[in-house]
Amino acid sequence: MVTTGGRTESRTLLQVFRSADEDIKTLAGSTPGETVALFELLMAICYASKSNPPVPETWLAAVENRQPFDLAVKWLEDQPGSSWDLFHPTEPLGQNSLLAPFMDAHAVGPAQLVIEHVGDYNQFFDHHHLVHPSPLTAERAFRAMLTQHAYGLSGRARISGKATLGDTITNLATGRLGARIRVIALGETLGDTLRLNLAPTARRGTFNHTWTVSGLPRRGFQAKPDGRPVDGPADLHSVLGRSILLSPCTLANGETGVDRVLVGAGELLAPLPDSLVQDAVYTGTGTTAKPLAPSPARALWREAHALYAAVADRNKRLDLYHRLATLADRPVSLWAVGLVANKTAPLSWLSDSFPYRPGREEDLRHAAHTGSQLAEYVAVSLVKAAEAARRIAYPNPKPADKKLQTARFDARPEHWAATEQPFHILLDKVVAGACVAESLQDYGATLAQSATVFLERRLDSLPANARGFQARADALRTLTSELSKAKAPDQLKPKESGREHHDRHQHQR
Template sequence: MSLDGDTAHHSLCALLAEADRLSTIHCATPGETVAVVEYLLAICFASGTCPSSDEEWRTWVIEERDLGHASDWLADQPDDAWDLFHPEVPLGQNALLAPCFHESGTGTAQLVIEHAGDYNQHFDHHHLERDEPLPAAEAFRAMLTQHVYAPYGRARMSGRELGPTVTNLAAGRLTGRIRVVALGRTLGETLRLNLYPPEGPGKPLNTSWTSGGVERRNFTEKARPRTPRSSADLHSALGRSVLLRPSRGPDGGIVVDRVLIGAGEVLDLDVERHLQDAVLIRALNGLEKPLWPSPTRALWRDAHALYGSVKDAETGLYARLRSLPYERKGPGALYQMWAVGLLTNKALPVAWTQGVYPYAPGMAGHLFRASRRGSDIAEYVASSLKRAAVVASEIAYPAARAADDSRQSARFDARWKFWPFAAQPFYELLDEVIEEGLVDGDDPVSRPLVDYARVLVTAARTQLSHCLDSLPPNHRGHRARARAQQRFEDDMDSVKAPAEIRGGTAHD
């Protein structure tokens, strides 16, 4: 369903009214989809369409409470407050940027996180000046994504008009961490799963920088983080100052042809109160922090932290999920937990990372064990591939300098093939555990784990063989190949190997 410029009001009304007849919403990127879900949650909170307690939340989910009140509330709001191109209170924007627009406005690439780079990516800024208008609906969703996920950096504008700190772009409230959205079988169920007893009164909803009764920062001094006044305020926070210029497209429809982006709000967030979905893990400094996206570690390798939260959490999203009654309506998981993060290199966005993990009420412990053991098995096999590569390198190149050791062994290191391959068997393991739960409620994990381990070891053995094909076809090369393969097999038979690899079972 589209969210078109000056008809955003009516499109959002229809989206909420039809929520239980829509399976989901699909946007251009995972982050954009999360941003739209966040905005729909904000509307629900602002309208009071939310449970008042955890007990009422369970009732809402089980009885599939209708979200029509949120649609009705939104329909009663004045159209001017929801006009994407209103001259004084443009939806989601800061009209105070208008005096800077002529000097600092750019092409629409700056609005789209995946296109904008670090907002000053190229020396001549040519990519930001290209005339590539965006349909109003796309511009609206891109703006929501900026508010939620935009990384820190330096705005491409002058601070002469509004103050020097308008150029200091702070990171969005979901930047640098994994956001987990509980998914149901319809959009309505997804919204109900992610609603919660609200923090503060329903309003204010942030419809623009200069409306809503929120005392916002100025740009003459460093921003002072403010505490969100309500759940509606939190989920609609304006993490960027944005201004969009409308124009007419070739077909007569409204498009956005120029944009301007400056600093936005900075929030003071409390993990327990404002990060209902946070998966807390211990960092190297010993402190707990929300799970963050990593460029070197695939998200599925930490799925056990997600299931551990469901198993052990006392408050928040995961405690509520665990409280749902055990009920199976045929094969497959009732719910899924969708984890999304934005990978960045300092101020430069790199890629979205995501994973979808099944959940069935009553199976948190089993899924935690499967994901924990599944990750351990994959880690062990990958380490064995690394050790085999080192053996091959030491025999093939005995005279190599110490400085060249890592480069030489990298030629035979099959981990770069193994890790991308291992993801799908891991997801299949989780699905199989849930299916096995229908047959064996006491131990639905052991058999799927042994099958999973067998798949990984067989694939790793083949991948290692392919990597060793680059050895020279002489006596030394043949010996290096044989010794490397034997080292791998010795690791698979070692008493240190996970029991599943050796054909047994292990219980935590």
């Protein structure tokens, strides 16, 4: 699926590469993760067809000159049709045909192919919905399969190892993108986006068309194998993270669909070198550094400073961010995507875009870091105000009740939900060249004003009596005090009028 001038439509792979710089703006999956999975497929084709620059010195010219994707088109045209057949009897695209003898006896409904529909993989829970044979279209099944290869969660597969390929086929490992934030630099067109993200290397690697036809060694399923080394970026971006087999059916409209599937463990990879994770954003330093991971407790914008730090500290290694810094004064967007899960159960997709302009790295990092700190300080102040209200409203609470009583007046959820837009406005101002200090002052004033409004709305539930009035007054006084303390960030403190400034200095004298 691609977006062209605001419309979403389907295109063949050949059409995508032929029109990548003409009318195709972006890819459009049904979820952020599915969109990333489609992008990974195109990246793998680019590497396999040698459409990426061979050396770093030619990367910038390829981007600026809009190097066409003629090599990718020719590579696809030269591929035998069987290589791209989703339902080939022995070489199905992206699948493991070794599962074919077990389809009739063990396959279940295609819902388990879709990450968002599976729920917890734990085989001891009731998963009757996964057995239902309600079919998927072939296109939907293909996109869901790509997403599983990249983002599939760990757990126990709904497949019998003893009755199929071996005991370890039930042990699902976390997909290569399932535990970290994937960052993609977005350009003006799909072609521009591909060129921005294609790393310069002469070692491209092997494209994984299917499990059984490949020069790469495949694992067995009798025992857990060691992870195999990746032979290049084409291999990585097309790796078969699951053993999947789709069973075709005819839909009511006469088109081909999928009504049953088998899903089991797929490839296990050895630890990847930095050269193959060019987009990774790291938190921590030295031996404690690790890739930025999605969190259910923190929205992506609250970690934007880590992303900008990756650009600002580009002297550490040659990667995506080092290359982006060479784009002169050209702005791009950095799109970050992650899958939030509770152990083996997917919860939601996180995605957000952050503006970037070469030369503004340090200002963006400072703005993002300070902006996050201001939001954190306001959140702490709000919970202190909520506790002040609770102490008056509930003078003799049971210890076990305090948390829920405080939550009644705690406006942090409203604060976090409302801060995302001002934060992005802050970054947009900095990218546009605005004064960072003034932009942070405006941002801080917005947060302080909004916090008071959100707290007042929470306090509206207090009764209209002496205790209620006192609780309200104490909570608002606490919030004002916290935002005015000497240790409070200056951006959150109310601005003094000219007269107040004069009187304060006269008093100090």
